[in-house]
Amino acid sequence: MPIAANTTAPNYADMADAALxxxxxxxxxxxxxxxxQRCNQRMFRVVRGVIRDESEAEDVVQEAYVHAYExxxxFRGESSLATWLTRIALNEAYGRLRRRRETVDIEQLEQASATSAQVIAFPGHALTDDPADAAARGQLRRLLxxxxxxxPEAFRLVYLLRDVEGCSVEExxxxxxxxxxxxxxxxxxARRQLRAALQARINSSTADAFAFMGERCARTTEAVMVRVAQLPITHS
Structure with missing residues (x-):
């Protein structure tokens, strides 16, 4: 009786990088x-650190993957797979910048930089589903x-790999x-510059902290007036 061929699809998700x-x-x-799927997050963050445009960064990541596949x-495993892919992604990103500079003048570059999407999906879990909390986290993320x-780009890339991606110094x-x-x-x-920049933004907002204006102010004032209207005026 012939032995049936094993038609079970490989479980790639459980494989180590070298096996993949x-x-x-x-x-x-x-x-x-x-x-x-394993490397998308790091690839995007690193490329985004160079390109600083969400849509173009996605395109660069795709191109980098195509080149990696080719x-x-x-790949001989001298470095980790993620490191090898990161190098390819960086080469593609820098190549994209060189080609962009050849076809776009400085004024257009400045405009693109000012209006580009500012999205980096930093790690972390939502603490609550409260809309106000979500809005506050969004503001904090955008500030960062x-x-x-x-x-500077040299500092930015190191910060993204070390503090955002959690890579080791060696990697x-x-x-x-x-x-x-x-x-x-x-x-x-990078950390020192970030602290200084964030502190400056915080200091500039200190005067607006605990604001009590608008509807809240009017509501409180009205409540006080209703109560004092019922009290007699005492004379000393």
Missing amino acids: VACVQAGQCEAFRTIT KIAS EHAVDAL TAAALGIREETVKTRLHR
């Missing part, structure tokens, strides 16, 4: 889907996004092609 790469190299294209046979965008150095000591120095300076 081996599957892709063997012609199992579907394994690459799992690779993209070169997958050259603007501050990160204002960092960050490998991804960016810099020394580990340089990673530490740039991260320290």
Whole structure:
């Protein structure tokens, strides 16, 4: 009696990166889907750190994945898969910037930078479903996004990889092609600049803290007047 062939699809989700790469190299294209799902967040954050435009960053990430797939046979595991993909993504991002500068003048670049989307999906979980809390978290996230965008690119990329993605010093150095000591120095300076920028924004808003105006002010005043109208005026 012939033995039935095993038709069970591989469980790519449980495979290690090296096994996934081996599957892709063997012609199992579907394994690459799992690779993209694992690395999408980091790829987008790093590219977004260079391009600073949400829509274009997505396009660059897609191009980087295509190039990675075309070169997958050259992956030998000297670095982690995420690091290898990050290098490809950075090369694509910098190439996009060079091509952009060749076709767009400085004035247009400044306008695009000022109006570009400011979206970085920082990690974290919503504490409540309260709309006011969600709005406050959104404001805080946008404040941080603007501050990160204002960092010099060298500091911004290190900050995104270390503090946002949680990469180690070694992995960050490998991804960016810099020394580990340089990673530490740039991260320290990035954090210091962010603290200064955020403190400046907080200080500028201090005068508006605990505002009690508009409807709340009118409501309280009216309530007080209703109550005092019922009290006799005493004379000393």
